[in-house]
Amino acid sequence: MTLNLADLPADVQEQVATTRRVVSDLHAELPRWELVVWTAGNVSQRIRVADRIGEDLFVIKPSGVSYDDLGPEKMVVCTLDGKKILDGTPDSLQPSSDTAAHAYVYTHMDTIGGVVHTHSTYATAWASRGEEVPCVLTMMADEFGGPIPIGPFALIGDDSIGRGIVETLKDSRSRAVLMQNHGPFTIGSDGRDAVKAAVMVEEVARTVHIARQLGDVIPIPQEKIDSLFDRYQNVYGQPKK
DSSP states (O other): OOOOOSSSSSSHHHHHHHHHHHHHHHHHHHTTTOOOTTTTTTEEEOOOOOOSSSSEEEEOOOOTTTGGGOGGGGOEEEEETOOBOOOOSSTTTTOOOHHHHHHHHHHOTTOOEEEOOOOOOHHHHHHHHHHOOOOOOOHHHHHSSSSOOOOOOOTHHHHHHHHHHHHTTOOSSSSEEEEEETTEEEESSHHHHHHHHHHHHHHHHHHHHHHHHOOOOOOHHHHHHHHHHHHHHHTHHHHOO
């Protein structure tokens, strides 16, 4: 059965409208940080409404639409099986070709509230080699708790990519995976958190690549990685309210 936005409770409709604005704004961050070209890449964010309508929803970019042409009204709302809900947007606005991957992540990683995919240059270069980015920077230890892992090769169109993301990250502290021959996917507590991870994975991929041109890089001992990660995740920044 297909959900119709107009039939959902008013508070759920309000959450959907707010999330569409948030996800639209977050898409502007991808070209700003030079993580995408043309229409590539996507951001999604979960809407936690299972207690109200029996299932969560998520909002994602439409397929093949230029970043300059995006707006809240063009963001596509989907159920966790990847189906677009009827929401008044034109039928021609179909969700991203990566929708099934995002849906699989949300379905199998309940704590995740945001997913981002980019084709950022340096991270994608590592993915093309099938090589993880080694943890040789304190920034990496802080943000990812270790190396950036490689996920399996998977074709676009079904949940194969999502399966690879979940299998690679389910027992990892990393919030980023480099899908082999494809590019980076990042996860987070919400869309903004996942976008931050996408920006950071490109930065460390670029820096480590440059460092290796100069010579051997120096790995950080695991106990130091653990200490750095714990401090950054639990002490750094402002007190949590």
